[in-house]
Amino acid sequence: MKSEKKIVTYTNTNSYETLNSLTNKTKNIWIIFHGIGFLSRYFLQFFKGLNPGENYIIAPQAPSKYYLNEEYKYVGASWLTKEDTQVELANVLRYVDAVLVTENLPEDKNIIVFGFSQGVSIATRWVATRKLLFHKLILYAGGLPSELTKEHFEFIDYNKSVVKIIYGDSDEFLTDERLKLQKIKSDELFQENAEILSFKGRHEIKPEILKNFE
Numbered sequence: 001m002k003s004e005k006k007i008v009t010y011t012n013t014n015s016y017e018t019l020n021s022l023t024n025k026t027k028n029i030w031i032i033f034h035g036i037g038f039l040s041r042y043f044l045q046f047f048k049g050l051n052p053g054e055n056y057i058i059a060p061q062a063p064s065k066y067y068l069n070e071e072y073k074y075v076g077a078s079w080l081t082k083e084d085t086q087v088e089l090a091n092v093l094r095y096v097d098a099v100l101v102t103e104n105l106p107e108d109k110n111i112i113v114f115g116f117s118q119g120v121s122i123a124t125r126w127v128a129t130r131k132l133l134f135h136k137l138i139l140y141a142g143g144l145p146s147e148l149t150k151e152h153f154e155f156i157d158y159n160k161s162v163v164k165i166i167y168g169d170s171d172e173f174l175t176d177e178r179l180k181l182q183k184i185k186s187d188e189l190f191q192e193n194a195e196i197l198s199f200k201g202r203h204e205i206k207p208e209i210l211k212n213f214e
Contacts, residue, residue, distance in 0.1 A: 012063075012091070016099050017041045019048065019057040027054040028110045028135075028214060031100075033126075034059065035117030035142070037068060037076035043116075049207045050214055058103060060096050062118075064088075079122050089125065096126055110135035112213065116205055117142045124189075128152035133161070136213055139194075140166045141173075141203055144185045153189050163194040166209065168201035 017040040022029070030050075034043035040059035047057045062077035080088050105111075111134045115123030120142025127137060128148055133155075156163075165186055167174060186194045199209060 007087070012095075014061055014063050014095055015040075016061050017044055017059045019044045019059070020052045020055060022056040022103075022105075023053075025053050026056045026109055028056070028112050029105055030055060030057040030112045030114055031096075031123075032057060032059050033079070033113075033115040033119030033122045034062065034077075035119050036062075036078045038062075039065075039075060039077055046205045046207050047210060049211060055214060056109075058099065060099050063092065063095065079118055092122060093126055093129060096122075097130070112136045112138065114138045114140065115142055116140045117203065121145050124148060131155045135161060137161070137163045138166065138213055139164065140205065141168060141171060143178075144182060144189060146185075148189060150188050150191065153191075156190070156193075158191075158193045163190050164213070165194050165196045167196075167198055168203060169198045170201060171203045173203050 020026075030047065032043065032047065034040055040061040044057060044059050047055070050057070062079040064078045064081075065075050066078070068074040068076045079092055111132070113123050113127055113132065113134050113136070115121070115138070117140075120139045121144075123137070123139065125145055125148070126132065127134065129152070163186075165182075167179070183196065186196065199206060
């Protein structure tokens, strides 16, 4: 007997979290993509040090939730796996689109797109496929998707937009070879316009670094 894989389309529902209020005094709107094992409400904790009157933060929630250990107490989430990646990616990007439609963001604010770890792959793919005009794209401790090419980012005006790539100098997931390949990839995608910054630390978010991008 031979099994057959089939596809079904249906309507899904997912949550997201926000921090602070969107007002006339808001300067920056952050759209932040967490890493694997996070929930968006906990990921927001790293951004509480930003000026609450000037920064409004939107944290989409990765859809695939799971228990983090055998105690079945703590829950984390993942954006994608190697299984059905393109189908899942399309679902995720439509979900992020829906979040932005719901938020109905004003056009006179600085848009800051931030991805951490696995969230870097979602942030870059979303910006690339939607041709999103942004003020800052901050890619923190994550890898650039292999399928993206320089053509995906030709829409960027580097006189108006900046790209920052950040990693810890003791990141346990990085090797010298991987860093070298990521530098080559970033130079290709962003036409050597991405600024690469390192900090003393491991695979972690340092809230004090985030304040530099307000």
